[in-house]
Amino acid sequence: MSEIDGGASGTPAVVLIGPPAAGKSRVGRRVARILDLPVIDTDKVVAAEHGPIPEIFAFHGEPHFRALERAAVADALRHRAVVSLGGGAVLDPETQQQLAGMPVVLLTASADAVAERLEKGARPLSASVDAWVALVAQRRPVYERLAAAVWDTSARPIDRIAAEIAEWATDREAPASPTEGDRA
Ligand SMILES: Nc1ncnc2c1ncn2[C@@H]1O[C@H](COP(=O)(O)OP(=O)(O)OP(=O)(O)O)[C@@H](O)[C@H]1O
Ligand SMILES: O=C(O)C1=C[C@@H](O)[C@@H](O)[C@H](O)C1
Numbered sequence: 001m002s003e004i005d006g007g008a009s010g011t012p013a014v015v016l017i018g019p020p021a022a023g024k025s026r027v028g029r030r031v032a033r034i035l036d037l038p039v040i041d042t043d044k045v046v047a048a049e050h051g052p053i054p055e056i057f058a059f060h061g062e063p064h065f066r067a068l069e070r071a072a073v074a075d076a077l078r079h080r081a082v083v084s085l086g087g088g089a090v091l092d093p094e095t096q097q098q099l100a101g102m103p104v105v106l107l108t109a110s111a112d113a114v115a116e117r118l119e120k121g122a123r124p125l126s127a128s129v130d131a132w133v134a135l136v137a138q139r140r141p142v143y144e145r146l147a148a149a150v151w152d153t154s155a156r157p158i159d160r161i162a163a164e165i166a167e168w169a170t171d172r173e174a175p176a177s178p179t180e181g182d183r184a
């Protein structure tokens with residue numbers, strides 16, 4: 001299953017949020033594989049439909065990108081899938097409302113861990129570690145408020161983190177064991 005076609009209608013098994021380079025895309029792919037679900041990466045959806053994200057920022061500006069992102073996120077959150085959101089998607093009030101009650105997992109990472117990762121990709125709002133640190137400091141309250149669980153990806157293998165998140169999501173959906181009263 002690709003990262004841009006979402007699969008069946010429903011609610012997500014896991015929604016990954018967090019700062020740029022925290023690992024949302026990589027971890028999302030692995031969690032989806034374990035759960036045998038499609039993965040939807042909203043950055044990839046926007047890029048597939050509208051072109052590379054750095055170009056959208058450069059030619060049309062951030063507000064335009066956010067509008068495209070909001071639509072992609074709203075659609076993704078209506079699917080039975082593992083959904084990886086873009087790092088800034090949670091700033092949108094409509095998205096915040098839609099995430100209420102969903103299995104939202106925050107991925108975090110230290111500045112040191114991210115320093116190496118930022119070298120590998122073009123991220124318009126995180127061109128330097130200092131920019132990343134400032135952006136995370138500003139967003140942290142929103143990330144933490146929306147998260148039902150948190151994993152730090154700084155120093156642990158992606159496979160272990162993904163296995164734990166998949167287990168958490170499965171447990172969360174398991175029907176509660178019957179109480180005395182229910183069994184009667
Ligand atoms: N637990 C980890 N250990 C080591 N490297 C990791 C880990 N998680 C992610 N990475 C690396 O960090 C980089 C960024 O990961 P990824 O693209 O998944 O982040 P992201 O949160 O989706 O970022 P963005 O917000 O830019 O989409 C990749 O090179 C990935 O291999
Ligand atoms: O943190 C952000 O605001 C962004 C993160 C990326 O995932 C992309 O969605 C885009 O580069 C913006």
Ligand SMILES: [Mg+2]
Nearest residue numbers: 024025026043
């Ligand atoms: Mg990503």
